[in-house]
Structures are given as structure tokens and as C-alpha cells.
Amino acid sequence: MQEIKREVLVNKASELLKNGTVDRVFGWKKGEFDYDITPALFTTAEDIENEFVWGDFCGANFSKYLIKETGKSENKVLVFLKPCDTYSFNQLLTEHRFDREKVYAVGVPCNGMLDTGKIKSSAEGISKVTDNGDKVVIETLFDGEITLDRNELLPDRCLNCKSKKHVAYDELLGEDGAVLDSNRFDEVEKLEKMTPDERFAFWQNELSRCIRCNACRDVCPACTCEKCVFDNPNSGVENKAATNEFEEKMFHIIRAFHVAGRCTDCGECSRVCPQHIPLHLLNRKFIKDIDSFYGEYQAGAEVGSRAPIVNYTTEDIEPGDAVRRNENA
Amino acid sequence: MRKISLKKIDSLFSAIAENSVLYMPVDTKTGAKFEQWENGKELSDSLNTVRSAKDFFFPQTENLMDFKVEGKKIEVIDSRSETEDFVVFGVRACDVKSFDVLDKVFLAEPQDSYYKNRREHGVIMSLACTKPNETCFCTTFRIDAAEPAGDVVCYKTDDAFYMDAKTEKGKKLLSALEGITEAADDTAVTEQQKLTRERMSKLPLASLKADAFGNGKTKEFFDRPEWKELSESCLGCGTCTFVCPTCQCYDIKDFNTGHGVKRFRCWDSCMYSDFTKMSAGQPRLTQLERFRQRFMHKLVYFPTNNDGMFSCVGCGRCLAKCPIQMNIVKVMKKLGGNSNG
Numbered sequence: 001m002q003e004i005k006r007e008v009l010v011n012k013a014s015e016l017l018k019n020g021t022v023d024r025v026f027g028w029k030k031g032e033f034d035y036d037i038t039p040a041l042f043t044t045a046e047d048i049e050n051e052f053v054w055g056d057f058c059g060a061n062f063s064k065y066l067i068k069e070t071g072k073s074e075n076k077v078l079v080f081l082k083p084c085d086t087y088s089f090n091q092l093l094t095e096h097r098f099d100r101e102k103v104y105a106v107g108v109p110c111n112g113m114l115d116t117g118k119i120k121s122s123a124e125g126i127s128k129v130t131d132n133g134d135k136v137v138i139e140t141l142f143d144g145e146i147t148l149d150r151n152e153l154l155p156d157r158c159l160n161c162k163s164k165k166h167v168a169y170d171e172l173l174g175e176d177g178a179v180l181d182s183n184r185f186d187e188v189e190k191l192e193k194m195t196p197d198e199r200f201a202f203w204q205n206e207l208s209r210c211i212r213c214n215a216c217r218d219v220c221p222a223c224t225c226e227k228c229v230f231d232n233p234n235s236g237v238e239n240k241a242a243t244n245e246f247e248e249k250m251f252h253i254i255r256a257f258h259v260a261g262r263c264t265d266c267g268e269c270s271r272v273c274p275q276h277i278p279l280h281l282l283n284r285k286f287i288k289d290i291d292s293f294y295g296e297y298q299a300g301a302e303v304g305s306r307a308p309i310v311n312y313t314t315e316d317i318e319p320g321d322a323v324r325r326n327e328n329a
Numbered sequence: 330m331r332k333i334s335l336k337k338i339d340s341l342f343s344a345i346a347e348n349s350v351l352y353m354p355v356d357t358k359t360g361a362k363f364e365q366w367e368n369g370k371e372l373s374d375s376l377n378t379v380r381s382a383k384d385f386f387f388p389q390t391e392n393l394m395d396f397k398v399e400g401k402k403i404e405v406i407d408s409r410s411e412t413e414d415f416v417v418f419g420v421r422a423c424d425v426k427s428f429d430v431l432d433k434v435f436l437a438e439p440q441d442s443y444y445k446n447r448r449e450h451g452v453i454m455s456l457a458c459t460k461p462n463e464t465c466f467c468t469t470f471r472i473d474a475a476e477p478a479g480d481v482v483c484y485k486t487d488d489a490f491y492m493d494a495k496t497e498k499g500k501k502l503l504s505a506l507e508g509i510t511e512a513a514d515d516t517a518v519t520e521q522q523k524l525t526r527e528r529m530s531k532l533p534l535a536s537l538k539a540d541a542f543g544n545g546k547t548k549e550f551f552d553r554p555e556w557k558e559l560s561e562s563c564l565g566c567g568t569c570t571f572v573c574p575t576c577q578c579y580d581i582k583d584f585n586t587g588h589g590v591k592r593f594r595c596w597d598s599c600m601y602s603d604f605t606k607m608s609a610g611q612p613r614l615t616q617l618e619r620f621r622q623r624f625m626h627k628l629v630y631f632p633t634n635n636d637g638m639f640s641c642v643g644c645g646r647c648l649a650k651c652p653i654q655m656n657i658v659k660v661m662k663k664l665g666g667n668s669n670g
Contacts, residue, residue, distance in 0.1 A: 033533070038655050038659070121360075124462060125461070126463050141531065142528060211567075231601065233603055271652070276360070
């Protein structure tokens with residue numbers, strides 16, 4: 001259950017539209033079922049009243065949408081940001097990807113968003129999902145209802161939430177939280193403990209399901225190239241063919257390298273993957289390495305920070321030491 | 330109608346697998362998936378596999394031919410290997426219907442010999458649905474989930490498997506299984522169908538109609554202002570097209586292997602920025618145009634060119650998988666007016 005009620009967001013959006021602060025509002029729009037909520041741009045208080053949703057399925061991060069939307073008008077657009085979204089927001093500002101003056105950001109507290117995939121694998125024919133705080137009741141069309149612990153239905157990014165603190169906003173609804181001690185590197189450590197062959201087999205199994213839909217790239221707030229090299233027929237590496245060979249792994253590994261130091265660990269890549277590939281683990285490995293080699297660094301924690309891997313200092317670790325770490329371990 | 334006890338289901342599968350490769354949906358921790366059957370593998374009860382059954386006839390990637398260049402001579406090598414006979418078991422009514430849609434594309438003149446070859450070698454053993462999902466809307470396209478098409482139609486009840494041959498291929502397959510199956514009447518099947526149809530009528534999307542769309546409606550829908558709002562948050566990824574059982578667009582490319590050229594084809598997506606790129610560029614410059622293309626193709630262009638047949642079968646995969654939860658149902662309701670509510 002979310003601590004801030006829908007009405008608070010709806011009233012805030014209507015107020016800002018009416019007083020002329022903004023003329024467009026990014027928000028979550030209701031769907032056919034309780035869980036299929038679409039990111040949408042609202043322009044009238046009436047539409048917001050009728051179709052705006054705030055609840056357990058508002059996982060979509062609007063930060064990346066700001067790049068295109070702020071280019072369309074001189075007026076401000078309102079965006080609601082959950083704590084993890086604010087890191088993407090700041091990172092995009094650091095990279096000069098949108099004009100901060102054209103955005104009015106309202107921070108909203110978040111108690112974690114439910115994972116639709118987990119709900120669908122626990123029940124069939126879902127007719128209603130009700131969150132009672134610690135428990136979630138799933139009503140079905142033909143099998144009655146089941147009650148599950150809310151924690152069982154959270155995605156990894158929320159189970160291991162890194163921060164309840166908003167690092168960017170013009171205005172905050174409710175109380176701000178704190179940066180959390182999360183266990184988000186536990187899975188990475190498990191992978192590190194594997195032998196190279198075991199690790200290869202793990203990723204081979206996961207990545208062999210990839211269908212090259214590019215949803216991970218297209219949703220990623222760190223992937224904002226105007227033309228991705230993999231979409232450019234002149235690049236020589238453009239390829240739509242999904243093969244269970246070298247190229248699939250290269251796509252995901254190259255993407256992870258490309259966003260290293262810029263990835264805020266928002267977890268959108270894993271949320272949207274139709275094949276449930278734990279893509280965030282690739283990114284977290286980079287984050288963990290950066291933390292251990294250069295000291296803790298959180299991309300997007302502040303605007304304008306330089307990621308250690310693009311910032312040379314004389315104290316930097318020697319590349320050879322990074323390569324030899326396994327021998328010393 | 331033939332029948333076999335559920336307890337003996339493995340003997341049925343092994344008898345089929347003796348003569349041809351047998352595929353069926355099995356459960357994995359990330360959803361159901363078609364796999365080759367072998368002893369110990371269990372048939373999934375899931376409705377939809379994550380990837381549809383179109384893969385069997387129209388694989389995501391396939392090599393078409395090789396070229397060898399020596400001086401001024403080019404040798405064209407047919408790299409096809411002979412397709413073996415195979416049986417796909419447990420195909421649901423929506424996916425069986427998708428083969429009709431694909432046939433219209435690939436078996437129209439000039440026929441696609443790669444697709445045709447696989448169709449000829451494949452036998453479809455469909456499986457009637459009993460417990461539809463909230464995302465199912467096959468009835469919108471007049472598909473009966475309780476009685477799918479296919480070479481052999483199968484029905485799974487609490488204690489038995491019923492099989493009914495519908496085509497010559499199907500009759501041949503069933504007659505080879507007569508030793509382990511027994512004749513049965515259709516009482517249990519009729520009862521199951523009645524219950525399934527009742528359940529279908531109670532689905533949240535049961536009242537969705539496609540009547541507003543179809544043959545000749547291009548002008549009516551092409552310039553509708555609602556496309557803007559519908560496509561606004563589309564990421565331009567290819568998820569909907571790749572999990573769709575009827576999406577059939579592909580790209581053909583030549584790959585320089587260093588010692589020759591390999592020509593392959595792979596699925597393409599109208600959602601992609603380089604889709605149908607020509608010398609003059611990409612004809613659909615914005616995501617709105619690309620988004621519109623997909624839904625107009627399913628609901629208007631395809632029926633216009635194929636005697637009214639829609640190229641959506643209501644399987645609901647895009648409803649389950651779209652990262653932003655936009656889908657054909659929302660498009661139909663928005664554009665089709667109240668009759669589609």
C-alpha cells in the first residue's frame with residue numbers, strides 16, 4: 001500500500017495546471033485491469049480526475065520521457081518522481097539531456113511497487129488485486145482468492161530498495177525517507193563466487209532467452225543516444241537477428257559497459273524484460289566494482305558529479321591491480 | 330474420437346515421438362515454453378507460452394542461402410537442410426488460428442518455400458482451453474477456445490485425454506496410435522466445452538467487438554487524433570511484435586562471413602526506427618506513425634487484403650508483456666467507440 005493517497009497527487013496536479021505552473025502532467029493512467037497501468041501525458045484536470053492512478057503498479061519511471069517532452073514546449077511539464085526515479089532525473093541533468101527549467105518535479109514517497117510477473121505466476125485469471133499493507137489479496141475469475149505476503153510480490157529492486165530519499169524535487173508530498181543499507185549486492189557476490197565456467201553457464205542460460213526486443217535499452221534512462229549503434233545500418237554491428245551465440249551476450253555486455261558509472265540501478269531493465277532476464281545484475285556488478293575500487297559512488301545522487309571512471313585522480317587504482325584482484329582474494 | 334487415460338499420457342507421447350520429433354509446452358521458472366519432448370517432461374497447463382507457436386514455421390532467425398564468390402563467378406548454395414516431420418502438441422485455439430493468418434502471407438503466390446516446407450512437415454495437435462485468462466479475448470475474433478482447429482484436436486479432462494482428427498494428416502497420426510487409445514463418445518468433451526464457453530462469456534474482455542474495424546476502414550481510422558495519445562509513451566521496443574503469434578514482418582540481410590556471403594532473414598518490427606528503411610529513408614518518421622502501422626495492419630489493412638480476416642487472434646500476450654501496458658485492446662476501445670466498451 002502506498003502511504004500517499006491518489007487524491008493528494010490528483011489535487012496537486014490539478015492545482016498546478018490551474019495556476020499555470022505547468023500545462024502538461026506526466027502520470028500513470030488506469031488500464032483494463034488493476035495492474036496494467038500506462039505512463040501518460042495529461043493536459044486537463046478532467047482527464048486527471050477520471051484516469052490518473054496512483055498505487056502499487058506505478059513502477060514506470062518518467063525521467064527518460066522528459067528528454068523528448070521538454071523539447072516540445074517552452075512551458076513546464078509536471079512530473080511525479082518516486083525516490084529511485086529522482087536518481088535517474090539527476091543523472092540525465094548531469095548529462096545535459098533536458099532543461100531543468102522546463103520541469104516541475106513533485107517527489108512522491110514509495111513503499112515499493114508490486115511485480116506484475118510475480119503476481120501472474122502466483123495466480124491465473126486475475127480479477128482484482130487489493131493491497132492491505134503487509135498482505136496482498138489476489139481475486140481470480142475461477143479459483144477464488146489467494147492472500148500473499150506483500151514482500152513476496154516485490155521485485156528485487158524494491159526488496160533491496162537503495163533509497164527512500166528524494167535527491168531531486170521542486171516540491172515533496174509527504175515525508176522524505178533516507179538512503180538505505182540494502183542487500184542489493186548479495187546476488188552479485190553469489191555470481192562472483194562462481195567459477196568462470198559456472199558463471200558462463202549462468203549467463204548463457206539467462207541470455208539465451210533474449211528475443212532482442214530492445215525493451216531494456218529503450219526503457220533505460222541511461223540509454224539516451226539519438227541513434228543507437230545497434231539500430232544504425234551504417235554501423236556494421238546493427239543486427240536484429242536473435243541468435244543463441246556470441247552476439248546476444250555482446251549486446252547486453254556492451255550495453256552494461258556503456259552505462260557503467262551512469263546507471264543509477266533503477267531496475268527498469270529487469271522490470272520490462274518479457275523473458276525475466278535479471279539484467280540489473282550486470283549493472284550492479286559494475287556499481288559494486290566501482291564502489292570497491294574508487295570508493296562508494298551513487299550515480300545521480302547529485303547533479304554534476306563526475307563518475308570515478310571518467311574522473312582521473314592520482315590515487316586511482318592501477319588497472320593491473322583490478323585485473324589481479326582475484327589472485328589476491 | 331479417441332481417448333487415453335491421463336495416467337498413460339507418457340505412453341502416448343512416446344508413441345508419437347517414435348515417428349516424429351514432438352514439441353510441447355513445458356513450464357519453466359520464467360513461463361511456459363515449447364520444448365522437444367523426452368521422457369520425464371510434463372505438459373504445461375499454461376494457456377500461453379511466452380513465445381508463440383509461430384516459431385515452428387517462421388523462426389526468429391534463419392539462413393536462406395550462401396554465396397561463394399570466385400573471381401567473376403558467383404555460386405549460389407541452398408543452405409536448407411531437409412525438415413523432418415514434427416508434431417506440435419498443446420497448441421491453443423488462438424495460436425492455431427495464427428497459422429491461418431501466416432498462411433495468407435507466406436502461402437500466397439509467390440509462395441515462401443521455407444515456410445511451406447515446415448508447414449508440410451508439421452502436424453498440429455491443438456488443445457482446448459478450459460480456464461481462460463483475464464487477458465484472453467479470442468472470442469472477439471470468433472475463435473472458439475473450447476474447440477480449436479488443428480490436425481488433431483485434444484481435450485484434457487480430469488482423468489483422460491480425448492483426441493479428434495480433423496484433417497488427413499491428423500487421421501493418419503491418430504490411426505497409428507490406435508493400439509494405445511480407445512474409442513470414446515463425446516459426452517465428457519461436450520460437457521467441458523459447455524463450461525469453457527460459459528467461462529469465456531464471463532471474461533472481462535468478453536464484450537469487446539471488432540466490428541468497427543475491418544475491410545476498407547483505412548480512411549476512417551488513419552487520421553484519428555487519438556493515435557497521438559495512444560502512442561505517446563510507446564518505447565518503440567519490439568516486445569509486442571516478437572511475442573505476437575501473427576506478426577510476420579522480417580528483414581533479409583547479407584552477412585559477410587569473410588570467405589563468402591550468408592543471406593539470412595530475421596524478424597523485424599514495425600516499431601523499430603529502421604523498419605522498411607529504403608534509399609529515401611524510413612517512411613514512418615515518428616513513433617506515432619510506427620505505432621499506428623502495427624494496429625492498422627492488424628485491424629484494417631490485413632482484413633482489407635484478406636477477405637476480412639483480422640490479424641489478431643486475441644491471445645493476450647501483448648497485454649501481458651508490453652513494458653508500458655499499451656495494447657490492441659486499449660487501441661480498439663479508444664478508436665472503436667462505445668460498441669467496443
